[in-house]
Amino acid sequence: REAKALLVAIQGVQSKLYLAMNSEGYLYTSEHFTPECKFKESVFENYYVTYSSMIYRQQQSGRGWYLGLNKEGEIMKGNHVKKNKPAAHFLPKPLKVAMYKEPSLHDLTEFSRSGSGTPTKSRSVSGVLNGGKSMSHNEST
Template identity: 35%
Template sequence: MLIIPLLVLLSLLDPVISRAHCAPGHSCDPRQRRDAGGRGGVYEHLGGAPRRRKLYCATKYHLQIHPNGKIDGSLEENNPLSIMEITAVDVGVVAIKGLFSGRYLAMNDKGRLYASEVFNKECEFVERIHELGYNTYASRHHSTEQPLPPGGGSSNKRRASAKRQWYVSINGKGRPRRGFKTRSTDKASLFLPRVLGNKDHEMVRRLRDSQNAQHHTHHHGGRSERRRRRHRARKGRGQQRGD
């Protein structure tokens, strides 16, 4: 008789446990924070493993994240810096990470896009699906506060409508636009998430093989060095006893 109430209690505690992974003011892996259930209508596809996509802007540029922290657009069809991992951190909210750069797309309080080495609140973007398959990505925490119209009242709904969101945007020259200059209807703010092609998958495979080789070399190199140190230590002790 106690099994069902216990399951209900655990389901209620699950969001609390998930939030505990990310204490305020500390960075964390967004995969630990996502709502794995992916509930929320059109956002059900956000649950589960990260999606690997290339974000193709309506201005004909692929969004790319550089290892040095720079954000811009590329006209190259097969550019490793354009391969992204999109991970849900909440219902309708995602983190976008450059697979090859290892950095997260972020927007600061000045509306500038940058690439962060660690995940933080500026890396959270509200993903909205628009017609023709294009998406927009708006900063979750930064926006423009607009004055309410005369006689607008003070309801929460009217206050929410007074905020103008700041969007990820790549202009016709491949440069990021400041968030406060963007609109959801601008071509520069519309992105088509493209699935990876064969050449993209090949680049990902080579990256994975390279990382595995580095890990293997580091692991076995460390073990060899430890064995050498132990051998030198035993040899030194033997010489001391002989003296």
């Protein structure tokens, strides 16, 4: 059973190229995002994920065209892949995401002036972004 679906684009981490499917069901890469780069990502209860073209499908039946790999790991034509077959099932790999605490206004340098004209708090923005630890000039550039 399908749990949820999203509109996604698939982009190479290093190449920055987008994966796309043409009107014949062949996959190719594109430097630019086009409608052929849009895929429907469907996540199923068994954690498998399928990707189908958002613009191409079988004309008579309306069946979607899916990304798929055969047993040898070769790319299959989208119009030859069925969503319930292992060729179309992918297991997502979680990406490492850097999580940062959003700095509050109290953490940023505060320049409320006293009568002498000197700042009352001297914590730098680069220090806040480094978890409050001070950084040398070379580390912050």
